[in-house]
Amino acid sequence: AQSVTQLGSHVSVSEGALVLLRCNYSSSVPPYLFWYVQYPNQGLQLLLKYTTGATLVKGINGFEAEFKKSETSFHLTKPSAHMSDAAEYFCAVSDNTGFQKLVFGTGTRLLVSP
Amino acid sequence: NAGVTQTPKFRVLKTGQSMTLLCAQDMNHEYMYWYRQDPGMGLRLIHYSVGEGTTAKGEVPDGYNVSRLKKQNFLLGLESAAPSQTSVYFCASSYSRRSGNYEQYFGPGTRLTVT
Numbered sequence: 019a020q021s022v023t024q025l026g027s028h029v030s031v032s033e034g035a036l037v038l039l040r041c042n043y044s045s046s047v048p049p050y051l052f053w054y055v056q057y058p059n060q061g062l063q064l065l066l067k068y069t070t071g072a073t074l075v076k077g078i079n080g081f082e083a084e085f086k087k088s089e090t091s092f093h094l095t096k097p098s099a100h101m102s103d104a105a106e107y108f109c110a111v112s113d114n115t116g117f118q119k120l121v122f123g124t125g126t127r128l129l130v131s132p
Numbered sequence: 133n134a135g136v137t138q139t140p141k142f143r144v145l146k147t148g149q150s151m152t153l154l155c156a157q158d159m160n161h162e163y164m165y166w167y168r169q170d171p172g173m174g175l176r177l178i179h180y181s182v183g184e185g186t187t188a189k190g191e192v193p194d195g196y197n198v199s200r201l202k203k204q205n206f207l208l209g210l211e212s213a214a215p216s217q218t219s220v221y222f223c224a225s226s227y228s229r230r231s232g233n234y235e236q237y238f239g240p241g242t243r244l245t246v247t
């Protein structure tokens with residue numbers, strides 16, 4: 019079975035500071051990994067994904083994540099936080115043999131202060 | 133393109149009442165999914181469908197039924213609502229694995245309260 023652990027239900031940063039949101043996964047098969055963002059009262063929007071190939075993936079809004087197989091991690095980073103980045107972020111894993119069902123982490127709420 | 137739409141946006145039910153949530157997508161996606169989102173628990177898969185006329189159980193299917201009579205629509209039914217079904221429900225859709233595009237596209241959600 020697959021699972022995702024997101025460390026920290028809330029992360030607070032100052033505007034302009036580095037954003038680091040942690041995600042570790044468990045999967046018995048090579049995983050497909052995703053980061054989604056959810057703004058208040060909205061659905062989820064894909065930030066970035068890793069399926070195969072380059073382990074450093076770049077997404078929208080200046081975010082990137084690195085797949086590290088040895089650490090079973092897929093941490094999300096952004097060099098400089100903006101106020102508009104305040105949202106909830108979900109890491110998810112999908113197996114590459116099934117019907118692309120996603121298993122989500124419990125989410126991390128990013129708070130950005132001026 | 134409207135993408136993925138959900139009807140209704142909000143609903144309040146009394147225990148024991150029934151209702152149907154409608155999801156529609158206009159992207160010709162093969163796969164469709166229903167998730168529920170609860171505080172501190174992320175999103176959990178209720179049911180999914182890999183094509184017209186097919187459905188399958190996800191992680192938390194009890195108390196729900198689904199149907200996919202048309203490719204573009206995926207209905208989620210609650211036959212006898214319970215307070216434990218108070219949640220935000222999200223529908224999503226995606227292309228099949230053959231496409232090589234593994235992104236799921238999400239609707240805006242339905243906030244359901246069962247009293």
